[in-house]
Amino acid sequence: MSAELPSPSAPALSGEAPWTVPASTPRTGAGRPSTALHTDRYELTMLQGALADGTADRHCVFEVFARRLPAGRRYGVVAGTGRALEAIAAFRFGDEELAYLSREQMVDRRTLDFLAGYRFNGSITGYAEGECFFPGSPVLSVEGTFAEAVVLETLVLSVLNYDSAVASAASRMTSAAVDRPCLEMGSRRAHEQAAVAAARAAAVAGFAGTSNLEAGRRYGLPTIGTAAHAYTLLHDDEETAFASQVASHGPGTTLLVDTYDVTRGVERAVAAAGTGLGAVRLDSGDLPTLAHEVRAQLDRLGATSTRIVVSSDLDEHAIAALAAAPVDSYGVGTSVVTGSGAPTCGMVYKLVAREGRDGTLEPVAKASGAKSSQGGRKVAARSLDQDGRAVEEVVVSGLDHAVTAWEPEREDLRGLHVPLVVEGAIDSRWTGAAGVTIAARRHEASREELPRGARRLSAGDPAIPTSGLVLPG
Numbered sequence: 001m002s003a004e005l006p007s008p009s010a011p012a013l014s015g016e017a018p019w020t021v022p023a024s025t026p027r028t029g030a031g032r033p034s035t036a037l038h039t040d041r042y043e044l045t046m047l048q049g050a051l052a053d054g055t056a057d058r059h060c061v062f063e064v065f066a067r068r069l070p071a072g073r074r075y076g077v078v079a080g081t082g083r084a085l086e087a088i089a090a091f092r093f094g095d096e097e098l099a100y101l102s103r104e105q106m107v108d109r110r111t112l113d114f115l116a117g118y119r120f121n122g123s124i125t126g127y128a129e130g131e132c133f134f135p136g137s138p139v140l141s142v143e144g145t146f147a148e149a150v151v152l153e154t155l156v157l158s159v160l161n162y163d164s165a166v167a168s169a170a171s172r173m174t175s176a177a178v179d180r181p182c183l184e185m186g187s188r189r190a191h192e193q194a195a196v197a198a199a200r201a202a203a204v205a206g207f208a209g210t211s212n213l214e215a216g217r218r219y220g221l222p223t224i225g226t227a228a229h230a231y232t233l234l235h236d237d238e239e240t241a242f243a244s245q246v247a248s249h250g251p252g253t254t255l256l257v258d259t260y261d262v263t264r265g266v267e268r269a270v271a272a273a274g275t276g277l278g279a280v281r282l283d284s285g286d287l288p289t290l291a292h293e294v295r296a297q298l299d300r301l302g303a304t305s306t307r308i309v310v311s312s313d314l315d316e317h318a319i320a321a322l323a324a325a326p327v328d329s330y331g332v333g334t335s336v337v338t339g340s341g342a343p344t345c346g347m348v349y350k351l352v353a354r355e356g357r358d359g360t361l362e363p364v365a366k367a368s369g370a371k372s373s374q375g376g377r378k379v380a381a382r383s384l385d386q387d388g389r390a391v392e393e394v395v396v397s398g399l400d401h402a403v404t405a406w407e408p409e410r411e412d413l414r415g416l417h418v419p420l421v422v423e424g425a426i427d428s429r430w431t432g433a434a435g436v437t438i439a440a441r442r443h444e445a446s447r448e449e450l451p452r453g454a455r456r457l458s459a460g461d462p463a464i465p466t467s468g469l470v471l472p473g
Contacts, residue, residue, distance in 0.1 A: 032089075032090045033090065034090055034091070034092050034093070034094050034096075034097055035087045035088075035090045035091050035155055036090075036091050036092055036093045036094075036097050036115075036118075037097055037100070038087070038154065038155050038158065039151060039153075039154040039155055040153075040154045041106065043150055043151045043153055043154060044101070044106060044107050044111065044115075044151065045106075045107065046150055047107070047111055047114070047115075047147055047150060047151060048107045048108055048110070048111040050146055050147060050150075051110055051111055051114060051147065052110070055146060056114075056145065056146055056147035057145045057146070057147060058145065058146050058354050058355040059143075059144070059145060059354070059355040059361065060143070060144065060145065060146045060149055060150075060351055060353065060354045060355070061141060061142070061143045061351070061352055061353040061354075061361065061377050062141070062142040062143075062149050062150070062153070062349055062350065062351050062352065063138050063140070063141055063142075063349070063350055063352045063373075063377075063378065064126070064138075064139045064140035064141075064142070064156065064157070064160060064347050064348070064349050065136060065137060065138050065139055065347065065348065065350075065373075066133070066135060066136075066137070066139070066345050066346050066347045066348070067135060067136070067346065067348070068135050068346065069134070069135060069345075069462055070168075070339075070341075070342035070345070070346075071342075071459065072458075072459030072460065073168065073342065073462075074453070074454045074455075074456065074460055074461070074462055074463040075132045075133070075134060075168075075171075075447075075450060075454055075462065075463050076132065076133045076134070076164060076168045076345055077130065077131075077132060077133070077164060077167040077168045077170075077171050077204070077205055077443060078126075078127045078128075078129055078130065078131045078132075078133050078139055078160070078164055078167075079129060079130070079160075079163040079164045079166065079167030079168075079200075079201040079204045079205070079439065080129070080159040080160045080162065080163025080164060080167075080197070080201065081126065081127075081128075081129035081140075081160070081420065081430055081435075081439070082129055082430045082431045082432070082435035082436065082439065083159050083163060083197060083200065084155070084156050084159040084160060085124075085420060085421065085426050085427075085430055085431050086431050086432075087155055087156075087159060088120055088124075088152060088155070088156075088421070088426070089426055091118070091120060091151075091152065091155065092118065092119075093115040093116055093118055097115075098112055098115065098116055101115070114147065118148070118151075119148075119424060120144065120148050120149075120152065120421070120424055121144065121148060121423060121424035122142065122143050122144020122145070122148055122149055122421070122423070122424065123143045123144070123419070123421055123422050123423055123424075124140065124141065124142050124143070124419075124420040124421035125140075125141045125143075125379075125417045125418065125419055125420060126138075126139055126140035126141060126417060126418070126420055127139050127140070127380070127416050127417065127418075128416075128418045128430075128438075128439070128442045129204060129430060129435065129438070129439035129442065130167075130204050130205075130438070130439035130440060130441070130442030130443030130444075130446060131416060131442055131443070131446050132443075132446045132447060132449075132450060132463075133164075133393075134393045134462045134463075134464060134466050135462060135466055136374075136393070136395055136466045137380060137393060137395070137416075137466065138378040138379065138380050138395060138417075139160070139347065140156065140160070140420075141377065141378075141379075141417070142156070142349075146351075146354065150351075152349075153349040156349060157347055157348070157349050159197075160345070160347055161344045161345050161346070161347050162194065162197060162198075162201075162343075162344065163197055163198075163200070163201040163204075164201070164345040164347065165339035165342055165343055165344050165345050166197070166198045166201035166202060166205075166336060166337060166339055167201040167202070167204050167205040167443070168205075168339065168342065168345065169205075169315075169316070169335065169336055169338075169339045169340035169341075169342065170182070170184075170201065170202040170204075170205035170206065170207055170332075170336050171205040171206065171443065171447060172316040172340065172455075172457060173205075173207075173314075173315070173316045173319055173330070173332060173335075173336065173340075174205055174206035174207065175316075175447070175455045176316045176317075176319040176320040176323070176455075176457065177319050177330055178323070180327065180328060180329055180330060181207075181208035181209070181328075181329040181330070182202075182206070182207045182208060182319070182329070182330050182332055183207065183208060183209045183210070183211070183224050183309075183329060183330065183331045183332065184198065184199050184202040184203075184207045184209070184210040184211065184212070184332060184333075184336055184337075185210075185211045185224075185225075185311065185331045185332060185333045186198055186199075186332065186333040186334060186335075186336050186337030186338075187199070187211060187212045187337075188333070189333055189334040189337050189338065190337040190338075194337065195212050195214075195215070195337065196212060196214050196215045196218065198336065198337040199211075199212045199215035199216075199219075199221060200215055200218075200219050200221070200436060202332075202336050203215075203219070203221050203436055203440060204436060204439040204440050204443055205440075205443055206440065206443065206444065207332075207336075208222065208329075209221065209222040209223060209224040210222070210223060210224070211223065211224055211225045218433075219432070219433050219436045220432075220433030220436070220437075221433075221436070226245070226249065226253050226254045226255075226256075226281075227245055227254075227255075227256055228256065229256060229259045229283075231245065231256075232256065232259040232260075233259065238259065238260060238264070238265060238268050239268050239271070239272065242255055242268055242269055242271075242272035242273070243272045245272075246272050246273045251273040251274055251276045251277055251278065252276070252277075252278035253273070253277075253278055253279075254278055254279040254280065254281050254307075254309060255269040255272070255273065255277065255279075255280055255281070256280075256281045256283060257269050257280045257281065257282065257294075258281075258282055258283055258284050258285060258290075262282070262285065262290060262293075262294065263293075263297065265280075266280060266294055266297050266298065266301075267297075267301070270298070270301045270302075270303050270306075275301065275302040275303045275304075275305075275306075276303075276305070277303050277306045278306065278307065279306060279307035279308065279309050279328070280294060280298070280306060280307075280308060280309070281308075281309040281310070281311060281331070282294065282308065282309070282310045282311070282312070283310075283311045283312045284312050285312075287310050287312065287318075287322060287325070287327075288321065288322055288324075288325045291308055291310060291322065291325040291326050291327050292325060292326060294308055295308060295326035307328035307329065308326060308327050308328050309327075309328060309329050309330075309331060310322065310325075310327050310329075310330055310331065311330070311331030311332075311333070313333070313334060313335070314330055314331070314332045314333075314335065315332070315335035315340050316335075316340060316457055317457060319332075320457055348373075350365075350366065350373045351364055352364065352365065352373065352374070352375050352376055352377065352378070353375065353376055353377050353400060360400070361377070361400040363375030363376035374397065376397050376398070376400065376403070377397075377400050377403045377404065378395050378396060378397045378403065379395075379396045379403055379406060379415070379416075379417045380393065380394060380395050380396065380415075380416040380417060381394045381396065381408050381413040381414055381415050381416055382394070382413070382414045382416060382449070382464075383412055383413055384412050384413070384414060384449070385412070386412075388449060389449060389450070389451055390449050390450050390451065390463070390464050391451075391464060392464055392465055392466070392467055393464055393465070393466040393467070394413065394466075394467055394468075394469050395466060395467070395468050395469070396468075396469045396470075396471065397468060397469070397470055397471070398470050398471030398472070398473065399471065399473050402471040402472075402473075403471060406471060450463050450464070451463055451464065
């Protein structure tokens with residue numbers, strides 16, 4: 001950390017006057033809300049203790065990984081990296097955050113002084129967003145002083161665990177859909193901010209559009225949506241509702257035809273828009289059967305180019321069951337924003353190396369029960385066969401300098417770690433709308449590289465095993 005640590009003799013907060021902001025205290029940045037309090041209290045109490053005993057400036061390496069995949073899943077998808085980097089950039093303790101910590105006597109004056117000038121000046125490497133991951137994959141490595149790295153734990157995990165869970169589920173859905181587009185419609189089934197994150201994560205995994213306008217604005221995602229049943233019910237009859245929608249949005253619109261009777265609805269939809277009707281949507285009933293019946297009816301009416309969109313509590317299994325049905329796209333809501341039964345990836349943020357008394361990095365590890373971890377910095381590569389298919393996840397460990405310098409020397413190994421933050425400077429390629437585009441391309445290539453059995457929806461082991469490569473000392 002470039003900022004000088006507060007003096008060990010700084011007084012405790014208890015009994016002092018409320019926090020007042022020094023004239024030099026930086027603000028959180030133009031128009032950007034602070035993310036500094038999106039954390040657990042114990043991050044700051046650990047910081048206070050470390051500042052007091054002199055260990056706060058020890059050089060450390062933290063690692064993000066998942067010990068296992070959700071039951072039955074064959075691979076996970078790294079998502080949220082770009083959002084995490086944006087959140088780290090906004091991790092600033094401004095006037096309001098400091099005043100709150102002072103008022104509630106959360107930490108002492110020395111810690112408040114430190115937080116007032118906090119900036120993450122360390123470095124972060126990790127899997128490129130969109131990459132597939134497996135148990136033990138070192139998804140992210142955060143390096144810096146203990147003081148600057150420990151406080152990011154909760155923020156980083158809350159972003160990566162949720163976004164990766166959504167992307168992992170979404171990938172199963174786009175895989176099951178093959179070449180038919182999946183459309184994200186889950187905003188009403190999630191917290192308003194989670195809805196934006198979910199739309200972004202679904203796009204990373206190949207979803208073609210979202211109903212969420214904020215996600216569209218913030219990340220440049222295509223937005224979709226026309227009308228709900230309420231619009232039909234508003235009008236005196238279905239004919240009037242359809243005529244109104246076509247008059248407003250043109251014949252290329254999508255008409256929802258199952259408010260009353262589907263057969264009559266399709267007939268009225270074509271009558272209102274003509275044979276150039278863009279699409280009809282089915283949102284209830286026996287979708288495979290209805291899709292066949294509606295396709296036949298549309299073709300008889302001459303609307304041969306009119307598409308069929310289906311929705312109604314779809315998940316990857318329902319999408320797979322519709323593979324033989326004449327469906328053109330799928331609208332997915334609840335299942336995608338909740339991770340389709342696996343709402344978190346179980347990622348953890350563990351200290352794996354810290355500066356020892358002699359100034360060198362020493363491996364450290366938790367050894368208790370089923371929550372053990374492997375000490376030391378690690379990097380990863382994916383082993384590929386002669387056809388370019390993944391056969392193994394290789395986690396590289398050893399002496400710190402050797403791991404830091406390691407690069408794959410074999411043609412059948414593809415390195416997985418990329419620089420994300422270098423000495424406090426965030427690589428903006430991974431953020432914003434451009435970051436989503438890059439991540440979606442990476443996921444498409446990464447999933448295509450997996451063994452063919454990786455796409456099966458039935459329960460099974462991870463698609464490839466994880467092995468270790470220990471570099472010679």
